Amino acid sequence: MQDVITIKGGKDSLRMQIDAAADWQEVLEALRLHLDQAGGFFAGARLVVEVGDRQVSEPQLAEMLELLQHHGLRPESLAAAARETRNAARTAGLAARPMPEFNPSQAAASSDGASTLLSRTVHSGQVVRHPGHITLIGDVNAGAQIIAGGSVVIWGRLRGFVHAGALGDHEAIVCALDLRPTQLRIATLIARAPEDAASHVPEIARIDGESIVVEPWGSYKRG
């Protein structure tokens, strides 16, 4: 059984996920308990709230924000599938972004047009971020970052850092003509490229059970 509230460390902010089924009062209680237990651990941290496809009204949101701010957290943005919830967040002064509904079969498909196509070289120090899928025609050089809520397709050489399913989608995949990332993440899992020689065939990375597996495109297609 999943916790009502999950708080995870992200790259430069915390991410709080809220169970979609739980009653709102239950959510607030769980949050209060979580923050009390943590002491001042979260104080000053920036926070992204992910509410999934739950509908949250303005008063409900205000109550939660007050609780978070009381414990020194700095809520910055809110990810929600429902437009009404995002509007409530904007009213409360948060940045709001859409989030694919928590449904694996839909998450695997495109999150209604939320994908982007780029044609360029991503150089070291540059970051491409998108809440949906990312398709890139070109190379991702070492030191560059690709972060997608959905899947990542690189028609070129992938040498940098890549994170697919960054909002928690375990169905996300990463594929590239030459898949040699310095680090590859899907959802909460992390993989490092092997040190030995490159295969130079198109490959695909996905989650299988509890780990990330990489296989040549040819065998994946047949499999």
Added chain:
Amino acid sequence: MVRVITITSGKGGVGKTTTTANLGTALALRGARVTVIDADIGLRNLDVVMGLENRIVYDLVDVVEGRARLRQALIKDKRLPDLYLLPAAQTRDKDSVGPEDMIALVNQMRTDFDYVLIDSPAGIEGGFRNSIAGADEILIVTTPEVSAVRDADRVVGLVEAAEKGPPRLIINRLKPQMVSRGEMLSMEEVVEILAISPIGVVPEDEAILTSTNRGESVVFNQQSRARQAFSNIARRLGGEEVPFMDLTEQTGVFNRLFGMFGKR
């Protein structure tokens, strides 16, 4: 109309200053009016490489802060009448000038020169940002080493973000024999990684070291292989189509003979 060209690299020690001095000299030899600016405030050495250290009276910071007029600070080259140096200050740091100062400075030169070459400091901080602020074009220097190429790639991204137009690439200190043995990145490999167009490849050449130590440009050394490379870059900057040197043929008769013995 002047062209303001910044020579930068990210990584230190890849030959920005040598490139600036030699390219400035090569352009002046071809009849252009050229100023080279040392933007590495606090760590100046373009004056040393050009052998003009003992002629410095005023520097870039003096001009920016109004203690000297630009004309007073410019130092004429020892040999070429149309080559000038604006030296950096040695006793100040990079925060002494801002990007708007550099823009104002190069704008003062727009009428009197054909080329203004700016020697950027290493790094990607304030000094680098100052040096590209007034530039019309950017040349990125790298050596064929993985770490230098990585830093050059970072700079390519920053130049892109600064909307300076696509930078062009100079690959410096290439060792053809190491490339042919597969021990060094080739020009093609570096170009493929950085995805910018090359304007020159300069072979490793000991003459560079002796001439920079003596404070004179290698462009005056007729024997130097690097000399030809810098002259070619100057011609390409002028819009000429000059094929890239075939460096594999430059190994000389002796090495080719040794190569034959080696095969047996």
